[in-house]
Amino acid sequence: xxxxxxxxxxxxxxxxxxxxxxxxxxxxxxxxxxxxxxxxxxxxxxxxxxxxxxxxxxxxxxxxxxxxxxxxxxxxxxxxxxxxxxxxxxxxxxxxxxxxxxxxxxxxxxxxxxxxxxxxxxxxxxxxxxxxxxxxxxxxxxxxxxxxxxxxxxxxxxxxxxxxxxxxxxxxxxxxxxxxxxxxxxxxxxxxxxxxxxxxxxxxxxxxxxxxxxxxxxxxxxxxxxxxxxxxxxxxxxxxxxxxxxxxxxxxxxxxxxxxxxxxxxxxxxxxxxxxxxxxxxxxxxxxxxxxxxxxxxxxxxxxxxxxxxxxxxxxxxxxxxxxxxxxxxxxxxxxxxxxxxxxxxxxxxxxxxxxxxxxxxxxxxxxxxxxxxxxxxxxxxxxxxxxxxxxxxxxxxxxxxxxxxxxxxxxxxxxxxxxxxxxxxxxxxxxxxxxxxxxxxxxxxxxxxxxxxxxxxxxxxxxxxxxxxxxxxxxxxxxxxxxxxxxxxxxxxxxxxxxxxxxxxxxxxxxxxxxxxxxxxxxxxxxxxxxxxxxxxxxxxxxxxxxxxxxxxxxxxxxxxxxxxxxxxxxxxxxxxxxxxxxxxxxxxxxxxxxxxxxxxxxxxxxxxxxxxxxxxxxxxxxxxxxxxxxxxxxxxxxxxxxxxxxxxxxxxxxxxxxxxxxxxxxxxxxxxxxxxxxxxxxxxxxxxxxxxxxx
Numbered sequence: 005x006x007x008x009x010x011x012x013x014x015x016x017x018x019x020x021x022x023x024x025x026x027x028x029x030x031x032x033x034x035x036x037x038x039x040x041x042x043x044x045x046x047x048x049x050x051x052x053x054x055x056x057x058x059x060x061x062x063x064x065x066x067x068x069x070x071x072x073x074x075x076x077x078x079x080x081x082x083x084x085x086x087x088x089x090x091x092x093x094x095x096x097x098x099x100x101x102x103x104x105x106x107x108x109x110x111x112x113x114x115x116x117x118x119x120x121x122x123x124x125x126x127x128x129x130x131x132x133x134x135x136x137x138x139x140x141x142x143x144x145x146x147x148x149x150x151x152x153x154x155x156x157x158x159x160x161x162x163x164x165x166x167x168x169x170x171x172x173x174x175x176x177x178x179x180x181x182x183x184x185x186x187x188x189x190x191x192x193x194x195x196x197x198x199x200x201x202x203x204x205x206x207x208x209x210x211x212x213x214x215x216x217x218x219x220x221x222x223x224x225x226x227x228x229x230x231x232x233x234x235x236x237x238x239x240x241x242x243x244x245x246x247x248x249x250x251x252x253x254x255x256x257x258x259x260x261x262x263x264x265x266x267x268x269x270x271x272x273x274x275x276x277x278x279x280x281x282x283x284x285x286x287x288x289x290x291x292x293x294x295x296x297x298x299x300x301x302x303x304x305x306x307x308x309x310x311x312x313x314x315x316x317x318x319x320x321x322x323x324x325x326x327x328x329x330x331x332x333x334x335x336x337x338x339x340x341x342x343x344x345x346x347x348x349x350x351x352x353x354x355x356x357x358x359x360x361x362x363x364x365x366x367x368x369x370x371x372x373x374x375x376x377x378x379x380x381x382x383x384x385x386x387x388x389x390x391x392x393x394x395x396x397x398x399x400x401x402x403x404x405x406x407x408x409x410x411x412x413x414x415x416x417x418x419x420x421x422x423x424x425x426x427x428x429x430x431x432x433x434x435x436x437x438x439x440x441x442x443x444x445x446x447x448x449x450x451x452x453x454x455x456x457x458x459x460x461x462x463x464x465x466x467x468x469x470x471x472x473x474x475x476x477x478x479x480x481x482x483x484x485x486x487x488x489x490x491x492x493x494x495x496x497x498x499x500x501x502x503x504x505x506x507x508x509x510x511x512x513x514x515x516x517x518x519x520x521x522x523x524x525x526x527x528x529x530x531x532x533x534x535x536x537x538x539x540x541x542x543x544x545x546x547x548x549x550x551x552x553x554x555x556x557x558x559x560x561x562x563x564x565x566x567x568x569x570x571x572x573x574x575x576x577x578x579x580x581x582x583x584x585x586x587x588x589x590x591x592x593x594x595x596x597x598x599x600x601x602x603x604x605x606x607x608x609x610x611x612x613x614x615x616x617x618x619x620x621x622x623x624x625x626x627x628x629x630x631x632x633x634x635x636x637x638x639x640x641x642x643x644x645x646x647x648x649x650x651x652x653x654x655x656x657x658x659x660x661x662x663x664x665x666x667x668x669x670x671x672x673x674x675x676x677x678x679x680x681x682x683x684x685x686x687x688x689x690x691x692x693x694x695x696x697x698x699x700x701x
Contacts, residue, residue: 007039011047012056012067021064021133024048060110060133061588069130073112077135077595078128080107080158088113092124101127104189107158108135108220131187139163139196140181140217142205142692143174150174152182152196155692156218163194172198177205181217208426211610211691212314219603222306225321229302233321236292238328240336240361243291251341252363254283255386258331259443262369265316267331268554270339270364271446273394279347280397284450285339285362287329289320289553290563295578299324304589307596309555313419313607314426318555325554333367340563342450342550350400355453357566373439398442401449409500409543413507413520418643420611428615431642447551448542454566455546459536463569464583466561466590468547469537470530473498477526484522484678487664488515495526500543515679517639518629529598532558532590558593561586609694612644616696617689623701628680631667633660636676638684638698646696648684653700 014030015022022030024045031039048065051057055072057065068075076090084099088111095113097105105111105128112130139159141152150165163182174180181200188194202217203210216223225233244250254272272283293300303319310317318325331337341360344352366387373391375381382388406412417434451468458465478495485492485506492505503523510519527541532549539547550566553559561582568579582589630637635649650658656669658676666677676682684698 007043007047008051010037010039011044012051015057015065015067021060021066023063023065027065058112058132061592062585066132068112070112070114073130074115074126075110075112075132078102078105078107078109078111079598082157084157084160086158088126088128094124096125097128098125102160103128103131104187105131106134106136106160106187107156109133110135134184134187136184136220138181138183138199138217138220139194140179140202140214143176143178143180143201145176150198152180152198155179155214161188161194163196165196165198170198172201174198174201175204179203179205179210179214205692209314211614212312212426212607215312215603215606215610216317218606219599221310221317221599221603222302223317225302228298230321230323232298233323236324236328238336238338240338243338243359244361248338249341249358249360251283251285251360252336254362255390256283256285256362256364257366257368257387257390258333258364259368259370259373259439262371264369266318266325266329266554267364267367268329269443269447269551270331270362271390271394271443272362273390273397275393276345279345279353280393282344282346282394282397282446282449284342284344284446284551285331285360286341286450286551286559286563287331287554288338288340288359288563289324289329289560290340290567291338291359292324292329293320293560295564295582303557303560304592307557307593308600310600311604313604313611314422319557320554329554331362331364333364336361336363340550340567342453344449344453346397346401348400350397350402350404352449352453355457357454357457357570359567370437370439373442374437377438394442394446395438398445401445402441405445405448405542406504409504411500411503411507411541411543413524414511414516415520416517416643418608418612420608420615422611428611431612431615431644433642448547451548451550452544452546454550454562455544455548458548458562458566458569459546461569463565463574464534464586465536465565466532466534466548466558466586466593467536468530468539468549468558469533470539470541470547471528471537472540473527481522481526483663484519484665487666487677488519488679500540514681515627518627518679521629531594532597534586534590556593557596558590561589606694610691612642613689613694613696614691616644616646616686617691619686620689621685623683623685625681625683626698628676628678628682631660631665631676631678636667636682638682640684644696646684646686646698648682648698648700652687 011027014027024041028039028041028044052059057067058075060066074090074092076088078086078088080086086097087094088097109131110133111128112132113126114129115124115126139152139154141154144151148167150167152163179202180198182196183199184196186195202213256270256272258267258270260267268287270285274281306319309319339360339362341358343356345354347353419432420428421430421432423429482495490509492502510516538545548562549556549559550562553563564579568574624640626638626640628636629639635647637645637647639645656672658667658669661668666675668675683701685701687699688697
C-alpha cells in the first residue's frame with residue numbers, strides 16, 4: 005500500500021489524533037511495513053496540503069471527512085451564530101449550520117463560495133476536537149431524571165442526568181456543574197454526570213463561579229505544581245558570580261494600582277546630556293520557570309492571569325507571582341533589563357538588554373503619583389526628580405509614537421466595588437492619567453526594542469501583531485461619522501493617522517465614548533504570532549510582549565528566546581525544544597487571552613446588573629449605543645447597558661432605518677439615533693441572564 009494511503013488509513017482507524025511517531029508506531033503494531041518517523045512526518049505535511057488531514061496543534065493530526073475543509077476554533081455568539089477563526093480569516097457560521105458544534109470546538113467548515121453579508125460563511129461538517137467538556141447550569145428535577153439548563157446561551161439544549169446513578173443530590177434551582185458523557189446529535193439530547201454543586205441560584209459568589217466554569221478557567225493549582233514552585237529559592241550571590249549584572253545602586257521604583265499584589269516591572273531613570281538613560285527592569289520569571297518544567301506546563305495551559313471582579317486567577321503559583329518574582333521594595337530580585345539611551349525627542353539612540361539584579365527603592369501607586377503631579381507633596385527630592393524626569397521622557401516617547409501614526413484612545417474602565425459578601429456597592433470609573441501613561445509608554449518602548457533586536461538578529465520570536473481594520477466594519481463606522489458631521493468620513497484604506505483625527509475630534513463631545521468604542525470594534529484584535537508583522541494601532545513595524553511574564557505566557561517565551569539569543573544558545577536545549585512549538589503556543593495564547601477578557605467582562609457585567617437591580621423604577625441619563633429593529637441599546641454613565649424594547653415605545657410605531665442607524669416614528673417623525681443622549685427608567689434586571697431592560701423616561 006502506498007505510504008500516503010497507509011498513513012491516512014491509520015489515522016482513520018485511530019480514536020484520537022496522532023503525531024508522526026504515533027502513526028509510525030500504529031502501522032508497525034498493525035503488522036504493516038516499517039515507516040521512518042521523518043518519512044511519516046513528510047507524508048502528513050503533504051496530506052495536510054492536499055486537504056485530507058488537519059493539524060490540530062502540537063504536531064497532532066486528524067483525518068478530514070471531506071477534502072479541503074477549513075479547520076479552526078468556533079466562537080459562538082450569545083445569539084446563536086458564530087465565527088470560525090481560520091487561516092482564511094473569520095468564517096461566519098449561522099445558527100442552523102452548527103450541526104452540533106459548540107463554542108470552543110475545533111471544527112471543519114465547508115466554505116460557501118458565495119459568501120454572505122458578513123463576509124465568508126460556511127457550514128460545520130466535522131467536529132474535530134471538543135472544547136467544552138462540562139456544562140454549568142440551573143438544576144431541575146423531573147422524577148428520576150435531572151435536567152441541567154445551561155446558564156451560557158452559547159450552549160444550545162439542556163443536559164440530562166440519570167439521578168439514581170448520581171452521587172450528588174442538588175436541590176431544584178441549585179447551580180450545578182455536569183461533565184458531558186454524550187454530546188447531542190439529531191436523535192439524542194446531551195447527557196452527563198453531576199460533578200459539583202455550586203449553591204443556590206442568586207447566592208453570593210455563585211454568579212462569578214458560573215462565569216469561571218463557563219469559560220473553562222482553572223482555579224486551583226495541582227499539588228505537584230505548588231510543591232515545585234514553593235521549592236524554588238533566591239540565589240542572588242550565585243547569579244552575580246555567574247555574571248549577572250548588578251544594578252542595585254540605581255534608584256529604582258515601581259508604579260502600579262494601589263491594590264496590586266505582584267509587581268513585574270520597575271523603572272530607573274537618569275539625565276544624560278540633553279537626553280535620558282531609561283532602565284526598564286522586568287521580573288526574570290524564566291530563571292525560575294524553564295521550558296517543560298511542571299510549573300511551565302501549568303502556566304502554558306493557563307497562558308494568562310485572569311482578573312475577575314472579585315478575585316485573580318493567576319498564571320503562576322503565589323510563591324512565584326507574589327514572592328520571589330515580585331519586585332517588592334527593599335528586596336533583591338532577579339530581573340531582565342532593557343537599558344535605553346534616548347535623545348531629547350524621545351528617540352532610542354542606543355540600547356542594551358541583559359539579565360540583572362535590582363533592589364526597588366520605592367513602591368508608588370498611580371493615584372499617589374498623579375496627586376503629586378497635580379498638587380505637589382512628593383515624599384523626597386530623589387523621588388520628585390525621578391518621577392518628574394520620567395514624566396518628561398514618557399511624554400516625548402508618546403509624542404514620537406503619535407507622530408508616526410499610533411492611536412491613542414481616552415478609554416474609561418469601569419470597576420465594580422464589592423462588600424465583604426461579594427455584593428456590589430458602587431462603580432468606580434478609572435480614566436487614563438499621566439501616571440498610567442508613563443508606565444504604558446515605557447513598556448511600549450521596551451517591547452519595541454526587544455522586538456527590533458530579535459528581528460535584526462534573525463532569531464525565532466513571538467510577536468504581537470495588529471492587522472489592518474476590516475473594510476466592512478469601517479463602512480459601518482463611516483455611516484456614523486457622516487451622521488455626526490465629522491470632518492473625516494471616508495475610512496476605506498484609512499491609516500492610523502486617520503483614526504487619530506477622528507478620536508481627536510470626538511474628544512470632549514457627548515458621543516466621545518461611543519465613537520471610541522465603535523472605532524475600537526472596527527479594528528482587528530491584536531494577537532500573537534511566530535512571524536514578523538506590523539502593529540496597526542501602535543504604527544509599529546516590530547512589536548512584542550516582554551514586560552509582564554508574571555501574568556502573560558508569551559512574555560515568558562520572549563524572555564527565554566532573548567536570553568538564549570544573547571547567550572548564543574538558541575540551538576541548544578531547552579530553547580531548541582521550544583522553538584518548533586512557537587506557532588501553536590502563540591495561537592493558544594491568543595485564544596486564552598480572548599477567553600480571559602470575555603470572563604473579566606462578564607464578571608463586571610453580572611455585578612453591574614446586580615447593582616442596577618436595586619434601582620428598579622429609577623431614572624438615569626444615558627447614550628444610545630445600538631439601534632436594531634426591536635429597540636435601542638442604551639449605556640448609562642456607569643457603563644451599564646440595557647435594552648429599550650420597541651414594545652415600550654408606545655407613543656408611535658417605530659421603523660428601523662438600517663443605513664442611518666436610527667428608529668423613526670411613522671406618525672410623529674420622532675427619531676432615535678446612535679449616539680443620542682436619552683433618559684431611561686430601569687424596568688427589569690436579570691442577574692442570571694446578565695440583562696437590563698429600560699424604558700424611555
